[in-house]
Amino acid sequence: MTAQPVLINGKWRASSGADSFQATNPATKEQLSEVYPVSPWSEIEEALTAAATAFKTVRSFSGSRFADFLEAYAAEIELRIDEIVEAAHQETAYPISPRLKDGEMVRTLDQLRQAANSARSETWTLPTIDTKTNIRSMLGPIGPVAVFGPNNFPLAFNSISGGDFAAAIAAGNPVIAKGHSSHPRTTQLFAEAAQNACETTGMPDGFIQLIYRTSHEDGAKLVSHPLLGASGYTGSRHAGLVLKEAADKGGNPIYLELSSINPVFILPGALTERSAEIVDEFSASCLMGTGQFCTNPGLVVVKAGEQAESFIAAVAEKFSNAPAGTLLGEGVERSLRAGIVAIQRTGAHIVTGNQPVDGDRCCYANTLLRATGKSFLEDPAGHQSEAFGNASLIVVAETDEEMLRIAEHLEGNLTGCIYSATDNSDDALYDKIGEELLQHVGRLLNDKMPTGVAVSRAMNHGGPYPATGHPGFTAVGIPASLRRFGTLDCYDNVREHRLPTALQNNNPHDDLYRDIDGTMTIDDIA
């Protein structure tokens, strides 16, 4: 059977690779019919050269050109919504409604259009002008970006339609997308729409390109290549750190979103006040999408006592009554089971679950574990083993002090939540745990679960290592996410007609704030 084509240098064409693969429907464990190629290094090198050539063309384009492309692309996607969500449904087993069509697809289109707005107004570039010295600086495009998409968001984080893609493009960079092998058809449909949009908006060949899979070795060569500007990666910690090492050696920035168990601290007053509500919120957050969210709450800390026991019993009942959702693949099921085993090895006990459910599809019972605070502090790393999917660990601490010690021993995470009494009676404990928790997370939440990640300009979907590779950047939130794909360009005494328009005396946009001698303003320079 002929393998599906790759998109290299503006053309859909047969891959030169000898190997191929097929995706599987996780709901039936049946292979899907399309065959996809594994791209050899020569093909990736061609893509790199084409991207570097495209960059030479687009690096002088104004932001509005990238905005035009992103908007045309969103419109092309809208013509194919049913086809795309059907493909994603086949490849991920996520329900078409509400998850794919009403959730992810809406978010995907919104992200592309928010990125277009930022590209057009150039707000992401932070223009800074010192009129006394005539030094002017702003962020400019970093060069071709490789985007490695994850398995768990086939639309909103897809390598050729998701957050990293939109950010890299809006910042003015060509993208080489490496699709996730679990949803190649979905990715291909997006790429077809994107290439159409390239053609209708006059973007050069090689501006966007797609391969479906390559060897780990060639992935490492790609991220470290001198022709590449930067990379964005969302996925497993192990594979991400291999890429990080290669990129670091090559001196190329790489933005990673790796593992996170998203600790939730429920302070005693909150548990006394509204245990039933928190049981509902936690169970829903943990089991939603079969727990396959980067921000899934995988660790809950409560203080020992009757309230804690009732809480655990109520969550266990929710977990055992809820149907076990379908997982994204057999690999995900295996690694979930391995994660549970790793947590059990620390001495944690199973409260419910931890058993196979249905051999015809990829799934595993909703699993709740418990451990003591003492046990956690004896082996913090073991208790923080990631069990990606519908499983969570509740740690029961003996004292307030032990809760704080647990916070001190957390690895870097994307999020951390604290539930406290509405009358602020938990505030003394909150002050200690909140300050500590903030050092270990990118986003600190009060009284809500971490699974909603709004595309807000104030969002941080990032955090300390090893949740990500650099704690100063976010993968979600526009315009901040664009800044990952920029270099600081400084113009010293450069004649005005040679400056980018955003740094000329007249402000080219109504909505572009510039730092002029320390004042943020949309005014022109007199």
Add this chain to the structure above:
Amino acid sequence: MTAQPVLINGKWRASSGADSFQATNPATKEQLSEVYPVSPWSEIEEALTAAATAFKTVRSFSGSRFADFLEAYAAEIELRIDEIVEAAHQETAYPISPRLKDGEMVRTLDQLRQAANSARSETWTLPTIDTKTNIRSMLGPIGPVAVFGPNNFPLAFNSISGGDFAAAIAAGNPVIAKGHSSHPRTTQLFAEAAQNACETTGMPDGFIQLIYRTSHEDGAKLVSHPLLGASGYTGSRHAGLVLKEAADKGGNPIYLELSSINPVFILPGALTERSAEIVDEFSASCLMGTGQFCTNPGLVVVKAGEQAESFIAAVAEKFSNAPAGTLLGEGVERSLRAGIVAIQRTGAHIVTGNQPVDGDRCCYANTLLRATGKSFLEDPAGHQSEAFGNASLIVVAETDEEMLRIAEHLEGNLTGCIYSATDNSDDALYDKIGEELLQHVGRLLNDKMPTGVAVSRAMNHGGPYPATGHPGFTAVGIPASLRRFGTLDCYDNVREHRLPTALQNNNPHDDLYRDIDGTMTIDDIA
């Protein structure tokens, strides 16, 4: 002889290290009398623990506390100016006036006070508020910072008084300073002043600490340590990349300022129009401070012809007539000579210099080399060998096209300059070379030499790898340089009284711009 004390955890005390070293006066090649210790790992580990403890105390301090410290420190320095510049003069052979007292010292005090202003107003934190979702974010301190100072700026880039120090402190972080071994006494005097300021402003023990030297292995352990937040390093490429590899493995950000040869393109119209002026500017820039600037112009590109020959002859005359300045040490002299040899190996010719001058001090003749564009393009890396000091290479290109090709083959640099005719008659060539050069430099200059690095909010003292480790950050320029030492902290639905004041509804400062729903404003939230 007893070694000088180190500053660990708020106390000046004897080092536990067995090894020691002495600095040398480069003007006489005589060892200076004070003996300084080489700190063993146990001492660095103590410093790390103390810094982490200090961080727990200061991380809830408002910006004004750090501003108070920085201002008190500047005042303490002012009481010791003569002593400090005398020590620096002994250790570096830089003249007290104008270099040390009227130049670097003024800059050092100005930087500390600019950093204090930024810390107080919190402008560096980029507060961003989304009122609809109640998500709020800003940059917060990253944790203890290790600062490795270079040899060539004993005051303004000193590990405990310079740009990285000021930025790390203003961002709210403790600093562990690793002084440069060539000027330990200068560094010690600064540290005494800094520790006094700590005490008078109530900063905790371990907020600032000083060691003078350690093994390369222990330096690598320091930058990769989990208790460290980040590092700043200015120095040689080789040592910097060893630290980068270690820091990258540990997941700690490290900001490097490495080698740069700062290419200068002189377009034909400019050479016709004002050759004599450019000869003066170039010779002065290249020989100033015996060429020991990160932004020293080490590579000049001109187009072949009579004008180019006259230019080279005039520069050669300036070089041979100017006295050879004193270099910072025998190591600097050796590496300058090795750099010249590396450039010669490519086939470049000596125009003038390349000989020993005076055996009683560290120095080498002002050296000018020349090569053809063809030769450059055959071995771009060889021609870009850094010869740090009073040496430069002029490349004579045959055609405009060859000039552009040379620009395409440049490594990452801090700066790149283009001189062009004032009547804009060089603009066609400028457009090509300027766009290309911008991809290889952090700061693009017109019609001026790169050696002035103003402490301007629009400055970029940074650039693409291998000039630095990340092209999005600057080491000079406030508040931007502070952002290297920040993490993005996001607060999602956090109760208002628990937020940092910069994110509460009322703006705590008159001069703090906040992004509220996309509008930059100093207003409160209604």
